[in-house]
Amino acid sequence: MNILVIGSGGREHTLAWKLAQSPKADKIYALPGNPGMADVAMCVEGIAITDNASIVDFAQKHAIGLVVVGPEVPLTNGLVDAVTAAGIKAFGPTQAAAQIEGSKSFSKDLMKKYGIPTAKYEVFTEADAAREYIRKEGAPIVIKADGLAAGKGVIVAMTEDEALQAVADIMEDKEFGNAGSRVVIEEFMEGEEASLLCFTDGKTICPMISSQDHKRAYDGDKGPNTGGMGTYAPAPVMTDKMVQETYDKILVPTIKAMEQEGKPYKGCLYAGLMITADGPKVVEFNARFGDPETQVVLPLLNSDLVEIMLACADGTLAEQQIDWSKEAAVCVVMAAGGYPKSYNKGDAITGLEEAKAAGALVFHAGTAHKDGNIVTDGGRVLGVVAKAENVRAAVDKAYAGVEKISFKDAFYRKDIAHRALER
Incomplete structure (x- = not known):
């Protein structure tokens, strides 16, 4: 089978590397790919990852059997819908389901409606109203741009001044463009962060190995937030009991909620968690593999990734036995x-x-x-x-x-x- 991986980062390099290990993979293409991926894939330049029509055309001409979408932007742009409509299998959620990452207010409202544990929050479209709320609630407090901000649109403000500055940066100075036309302001949660990704076909959910990201730029968790400075897996804070609790209270209710809302979710769901004194709570959901979490999770996967992804697309994940390394x-x-x-x-x-x-x-x-x-x-x-x-x-x-x-x-x-x- 020919496989097309969309994206050019470390996550996509890891995906292509793992997919290439499958006996089912004949040829792997990466669009646009990067120099490191050339060892395992043919890089395709000249087509934008947001150009759904050209990607579908390429996939048809090159007999692609599976399209694997790495980044969030093509998912929220409906690439999976376009590929599937052309009769090609895709790994990833539809445009409607990808809202779980594309709009933080959508995901917070979903969690509130279905009782999925997360931080208390309010949504604002006016900077003055957001400032008033911050003065009332005090700090520490968390300010989030509502839309996609490449993993950087979250400010954990330890002082009121920092929080007010964050509102100005996001809503008035448009630091993250249109992603900041709305902000979600959340209570600050005490605890240790961890990530739990899962494979899902919309019914069956298979958690991956847990991991922990290091968001801050400098040692000792100091400095500005980044897209992630490193990860490790498994995360000791995610004991078997904690993974089970996350599965029961967060993953299962979320996948069921998405189906109830008429937005069935297939692909990889990433739950960014805070492990609090009251158990795991959702910090954020991502509609795709994490970066750099993928780089530590997939090397620990013993099973065939192509088979798992096809099962997610086909709705047959319950038939898969997924095996993980103990390393x-x-x-x-x-x-x-x-x-x-x-x-x-x-x-x-x-x-x-x-x-x-x-x-x-x-x-x-x-x-x-x-x-x-x-x-x-x-x-x-x-x-x-x-x-x-x-x-x-x-x-x-x-x-x-x-x-x-x-x-x-x-x-x-x-x-x-x-x-x-x-x-």
């Missing part, structure tokens, strides 16, 4: 100096093969070809991943890989998985 995996993100603010592009990257020789997997997130070299082309440049018998060994192996790689002003956190190690 741990760690991902360290190497970023461009200045990220998440402005950063340089076009700097040569060296040591990629040496990192692989040291036992690391290297997933490209923001790279390009230039003058025969692989160069930096994004804020998060590489995800350096290692698997081992436990988190400590995986951490050591991942950083051994990181040390082999260099590019101008590269920076990375040196404390990935610190919570697991402290336990």
Whole structure:
């Protein structure tokens, strides 16, 4: 079967790498892909990931049997609907179902209606009303742009001034464009964050291995929020009991709620969780694989990803036996100096093969070809991943890989998985 992966980041590189291991995969195309993906896929340039008609046309001409959509933008743009209408199987939710990520107010209203545990919240379309609410509630408090903001539209404000500034940045200065025309303001939840992704065909739900992301730019969870500076799996905070509770109280009710609302959900549902004194509560839902969570979760999957994705599309997930490794995996993100603010592009990257020789997997997130070299082309440049018998060994192996790689002003956190190690 020919498979088309949509996207160009570390998540998509990981997806293509895992799909390529399946005996069912004949040829993999990546649109647009990245230099790292060229080892496992043919990269397709010149078609925008938002151009549904051209993607469908490409899929028909190249006898694609499965389209795997990586990022959120093509999902909320209805790519799965367009591909499915053309008679091609797709992994991912429809445009209507992808609202669970595309609109934070939709997802919060859904949780309120169906009693799914989450933080108390209000939605605002006027900055003055939002400011008034902040003054009434006080800090700490969480301000979220309603729409898609590439994982960066959330400000955890520890002071009232920070919260007021966040409203100004999002609603008045349009820091995240139209995504900030509405804001969701939530109570601050105490606890430890974790992520639990699941495969679903709209009825059956199969949780993946839990993971924990590191959102802040600098060691000690300091600095601005980013798209994610590293991850590890499994997350010790997600005990078997906690995974079961999340399944019973969050995943099952959410998939049932989406069906009730006439928006049946298929694909990967990502539950970003806060593990509070009252149990797990939803911080946010994503309508796709997480980035960089995918980079640690999929290397621990022993089963055939193509078979699982086809079962999700066909509604036969209940027939799948999904097997996971007992190992741990760690991902360290190497970023461009200045990220998440402005950063340089076009700097040569060296040591990629040496990192692989040291036992690391290297997933490209923001790279390009230039003058025969692989160069930096994004804020998060590489995800350096290692698997081992436990988190400590995986951490050591991942950083051994990181040390082999260099590019101008590269920076990375040196404390990935610190919570697991402290336990």
